[in-house]
């Protein structure tokens with residue numbers, strides 16, 4: 518109840534659909550000013566309008582997180598327009614599953630560029646703000662959307678899983694350095710969430726595998742994951758929920 522995130526400035530990447538969009542709306546409903554980043558400007562404008570209509574404050578940041586300079590410029594813009602960012606949800610990601618021997622090397626590269634390099638670009642641009650926010654005595658959060666794929670053995674997921682394993686383990690190590698400065702670092706590892714994620718798969722067999730999985734069980738909704746992310750951010754400043762797995766009840 519109330520607005521526990523009042524006074525906070527959040528940035529959510531991959532906010533034009535799915536988990537990111539739901540997270541931005543939830544954080545705004547809890548009182549945070551929210552900057553929403555992704556490539557599809559129309560979606561961001563619509564989301565920002567929805568948040569504003571509900572009484573919140575939103576700033577659309579149309580950008581590609583694989584472009585380091587664009588991310589750095591966006592961080593400056595957030596600080597100018599909304600104030601110092603103290604809550605970063607690094608959520609943009611792509612899942613392009615396929616058998617290794619198909620050699621879909623472009624898909625491999627896209628996943629590494631977005632899920633690894635994109636996340637590091639966001640980290641580089643925002644860590645100074647998070648450290649400054651924590652030094653000023655307020656809460657500061659870096660939340661990375663990893664996946665259960667980080668640890669599970671799932672056929673055809675090799676490169677995607679590799680990127681998410683990187684992200685989960687990186688988050689553990691970053692926490693050691695940043696936690697000491699009172700910046701919380703969290704990795705959230707969802708199971709199957711009903712989003713646009715499977716729509717980008719280029720391998721028809723892998724695409725069918727995803728569609729079958731999605732049909733067979735009641736998946737999580739983006740709002741379910743958003744609620745979990747919100748829970749991390751409203752905890753007292755000395756409490757760091759560092760790794761959270763969230764699964765559909767019926768998913769093995």
Ligand code: NDP
Pocket residue numbers: 530531532533534535536537554555556557558560580581582583608609610611612631662663664665706707708709710711712713714715
């Ligand atoms: P969506 O495909 O709906 O969301 C992905 C988001 O990333 C979109 O907003 C997309 O926007 C954005 N994005 C893609 N490329 C870029 C880019 N180059 N620069 C900036 N933004 C980009 O799927 P989800 O909501 O499911 O995915 C969100 C995260 O959740 C991902 O990291 C995914 O790996 C993770 N995840 C998802 C699970 C699921 O079952 N759905 C399970 C576990 C983890 P745009 O195209 O406009 O740029």
